[in-house]
Amino acid sequence: MTATSDVLDHLDTGLWTYREPLRFFGLEIGRVMVVVRLSSGGLLIYSPAELTADLRGALAELGDVRFVVPASKLHGHLYMEQYREAYPRAELLAAPGLDRRRTDLDFDGLLGGTPDPRWSADLDQTAFLGHRWLTEIEFYHRPSRTLILGDICYHVTGDAPLSTRAVARLAGMYGRLAVPPDLRRTIVNEDAARNSVRKILAWEFDRVLVGHGSVLESGGRAAVADAFDWLR
Numbered sequence: 001m002t003a004t005s006d007v008l009d010h011l012d013t014g015l016w017t018y019r020e021p022l023r024f025f026g027l028e029i030g031r032v033m034v035v036v037r038l039s040s041g042g043l044l045i046y047s048p049a050e051l052t053a054d055l056r057g058a059l060a061e062l063g064d065v066r067f068v069v070p071a072s073k074l075h076g077h078l079y080m081e082q083y084r085e086a087y088p089r090a091e092l093l094a095a096p097g098l099d100r101r102r103t104d105l106d107f108d109g110l111l112g113g114t115p116d117p118r119w120s121a122d123l124d125q126t127a128f129l130g131h132r133w134l135t136e137i138e139f140y141h142r143p144s145r146t147l148i149l150g151d152i153c154y155h156v157t158g159d160a161p162l163s164t165r166a167v168a169r170l171a172g173m174y175g176r177l178a179v180p181p182d183l184r185r186t187i188v189n190e191d192a193a194r195n196s197v198r199k200i201l202a203w204e205f206d207r208v209l210v211g212h213g214s215v216l217e218s219g220g221r222a223a224v225a226d227a228f229d230w231l232r
């Protein structure tokens with residue numbers, strides 16, 4: 001049996017990440033799933049990865065999977081059906097628009113801009129608004145002062161493959177928290193987006209986890225403020 005520590009990265013009290021490979025337009029950018037152990041003892045999975053036997057074993061050592069949440073209708077919903085099957089008692093929550101996209105899944109609820117009381121002791125949340133087709137749900141893990149994002153920022157650093165680093169450099173995204181240019185170009189309501197960033201920056205986070213890229217261990221608030229400087 002594989003030890004939990006071989007499968008998941010333990011970042012802080014009640015906080016783990018899991019990485020799986022992902023190629024996007026021919027570039028290896030990887031994908032990050034986040035596991036939060038709530039004060040109640042149950043687990044909340046953000047952007048679930050493919051549920052391999054190793055991952056399932058590692059999660060079993062941490063606690064019961066209670067909630068499975070995607071970042072948005074585009075990020076983090078691909079394997080939700082596997083969690084439904086493996087954890088019949090877990091609730092699957094839909095990000096805005098995902099319930100229409102995944103009619104094969106019977107969702108237990110919809111995510112919005114305020115946290116469910118069952119996880120609000122540990123996690124705050126807000127919706128990133130103002131994008132043409134995407135409303136992403138962002139979380140703040142209070143005990144570890146960690147901001148959890150999906151696609152609104154990437155963090156490509158030295159551990160990424162050479163070709164990925166080269167493209168990130170060209171796009172001015174290398175070595176820092178950065179909003180992908182395509183997302184930046186498709187903001188249709190700047191006031192709404194600005195307000196969303198303001199809400200995020202009101203949290204006292206230091207660490208930032210992104211859906212694609214490496215962990216930013218500290219200086220997160222300044223890095224987010226900098227990434228959205230063009231908007232503010």
Ligand SMILES: [Fe+2]
Nearest residue numbers: 075150151211
């Ligand atoms: Fe993504």
